[in-house]
Amino acid sequence: MRSLRDALITFRRTPLLSALSVTTIAFSLFAFGLFGLVALNIREALDRLEDRVEIRAFVADGTAPESIGQAAGDIAHYPEVLNATMVTQEQALARAQKELGDFRDVFEGAVLPASIDVRLKPGMRNPATVKRVAARVKAFPFVDDVRFGEEWIEKLYRLRNIAGIAGVVLGLTFAAVSCIIIGATIRMAVLSRAKEIAIMRLVGATDGYIRRPFIIEGLLQGVLGGLLALLLTYFARSLINRYVIETIFFDRRVALLGILFGVVIGFMGSVFSVGRHLRRV
Amino acid sequence: MIRFTHVTKEYPRTGTAVDDVTLHVGKGEFVFLTGPSGAGKTSLLKMVYLDERPTSGEVRVSGTSSLTATDRDIAKLRRKLGIVFQDFRLLDNRTAEQNVAFALEVTGVPRAIIDPKVARALTQVGLAGKGTAYPRELSGGEQQRVAIARALVNDPFVIIADEPTGNLDDRATRGIFQLLRDINAAGTAVVMATHNLELIRRQEFRTLEMARGAVVFDSADAAAL
Structure with missing residues (x-):
């Protein structure tokens, strides 16, 4: 409970950096999401087309x-x-x-x-x-x-593969950037609480206890980033539906998986940096 | 209780801080640790609460050995120690009560137990009426009392005080010293580093004098001669 409160305090203390973390996670997943949607829809189209092959x-x-x-x-x-x-x-x-x-x-x-x-x-x-x-x-x-329909089919296949690869590459790049930015957020949070952390150590708080709020903070950023990405992707898809062509959206399982991936990014970013920075306090 | 066996501490850049120290502090003892700046007092104390581990030799504190202790063991050990510094190390954005309670909160003590313990510790240091004051609203002596209350709240078997009166005027110094004596009289050992010779000269307590990392005088040995 206390860890959660502490994590929220960090959000309030460094709102800009926290927002930046959330945004980059969101962009990472948004990239995955957009290209994923393209791949998904091409596949859907291929399935329909293949019926007529x-x-x-x-x-x-x-x-x-x-x-x-x-x-x-x-x-x-x-x-x-x-x-x-x-x-x-x-x-x-x-x-x-x-x-x-x-x-x-x-x-x-x-x-x-x-x-x-x-x-x-x-x-x-x-x-x-x-x-x-x-x-x-x-x-x-x-x-x-x-x-x-030789050329047609090959082109569509190739397009789907390109969309898939582009999504993964862009998504992973953004994911790496997110990890770095989360690391910076955690660093700021650790430094701004250096005195508190030093006192915690003196009175016998365990490392796990000291780490926990920072990791919860990373997780929260991941969840928020994931939700934001889902929202962005859904919004983008609505625009495409209205102005370009009718498309399908991820089912609930894939959407949840996306948010989960955000949580993983948040977790990894915070775990890697909190250990490194705590040692210096 | 606290046992140093041929303990040497070397730092990569500044060289030897503690040089082959062997000593023992027993239950309920009051020990002054004295000597010029840079003699190794702080390094020695840091090894008592295992903030530093010896380069060679062994430190044993209440069953925890510097050779084998894990981070978790060290955390557990510190819950049985009370540590006090010259610069108080209070959190400015917390009241006196909250500063004392902090030591219990972060070690997972249930809320219901925290409040009475905090009240008792603040009473013990003579700040019963000032629990809701922030550090900036307190005098130096009072801030150090809050820090001592925080050190006491876990019922430690020893208080380790590194120059606790270094930032205080004479009157406050006498007050803090008296408080540490009272705490000692109630059964808690006290190891206090100080270069206030005035304070030591008037006391009958055991005195360890350090110079260039070594213990050059131990009044316990002198008495035995």
């Missing part, structure tokens, strides 16, 4: 429908493949006209190639597998061309 093998004109059906059956048995359907020329035309709606007249009298549409099992819809299956499908002699 199809390999479409266009079949040469004049191939017998039986051969196409046979090939589709073979392909359906590949371990990566969910299903493979034959699309005849007529079906292809009907589908194109339906997709184009008002502009369906464009296809009047046109001939579209027949195809085999291949859908992969969930979890197999990554660029490498798609490429591998596409290559096998292309090996059928009557297959003219194979299309799949």
Whole structure:
């Protein structure tokens, strides 16, 4: 109880430094949070997109429908493949006209190639597998061309990785800076209470007891920083939702984990510096 | 109770502060520690409350050895010692009562026990009516009494006083000295460093004289001769 009170006293005595600690922790986690959100949303988009990932093998004109059906059956048995359907020329035309709606007249009298549409099992819809299956499908002699959303998928994957890495790097940098600033706060707090600490030692207070308020102070700064970061991230996401695109937010567990990470930063910053500075008092 | 065995203390920059000191202070004794500035009195006292450990030799205080004591042991030991300095070392933003209570609070004594103990200690030093005064509102002698009350509040077996009257005028000095004698009469040992020879000359108490880190005279030995 007394430790908590002492920790709060330090907050009051060095409000600027304490606020600075809280802010840098918040920025650290905010960086994690923002890039984390980007990564999360790209992943979400990828999941949705991957649902539609199809390999479409266009079949040469004049191939017998039986051969196409046979090939589709073979392909359906590949371990990566969910299903493979034959699309005849007529079906292809009907589908194109339906997709184009008002502009369906464009296809009047046109001939579209027949195809085999291949859908992969969930979890197999990554660029490498798609490429591998596409290559096998292309090996059928009557297959003219194979299309799949190759570039798109790769770009999205890469973007997600970049967002993830950027978040971690920026976040860790800020975390290190937070630790340093918390260290400075603790240093000020220790120095401003040097006399008190010396007397505590003389009358037989244990080191653990003397440390406790400083560590609690670091923890408090961590919690506040974490909450502030969550607030900032939520606010940023609301702005994006309103003006850019609909995005999803972290679930409660991840949000709590973020605050916990703030607590860890606060704890480490204070533990490392309090030991060092107490020894000098 | 306090035993020094061939204790030497060297500091890296200033050299030997205490040079091969062997001595014993028994229960309830009153001992003057005297000698010129820089003779090693403060270093010797610091080793009694294990603020410093000897470079060689052993200090044993109430069962705690300088060779084996952990930080925790040292903290525990200090709860049984009362330490008083020339500069009082009171907290300016706390009242006399709060300064005395501080010693109990930070060692985890329950609140209900603290208040009566503080009142008793302040009465013992003659400041019963001044508990709510801040240090700046008290005279030097009164501030030192608060510091002594803080030293007494844990019921120590020894009071270690490093020049407790160094900042006080004659009248206050006599008052503090009388207080320490009263405390001693009640059974608590007192080790008091001072260069107030006037004070010592009139007393029958054991006197240790230090010079250049060594104990050069012990009135206990002289009496035995």
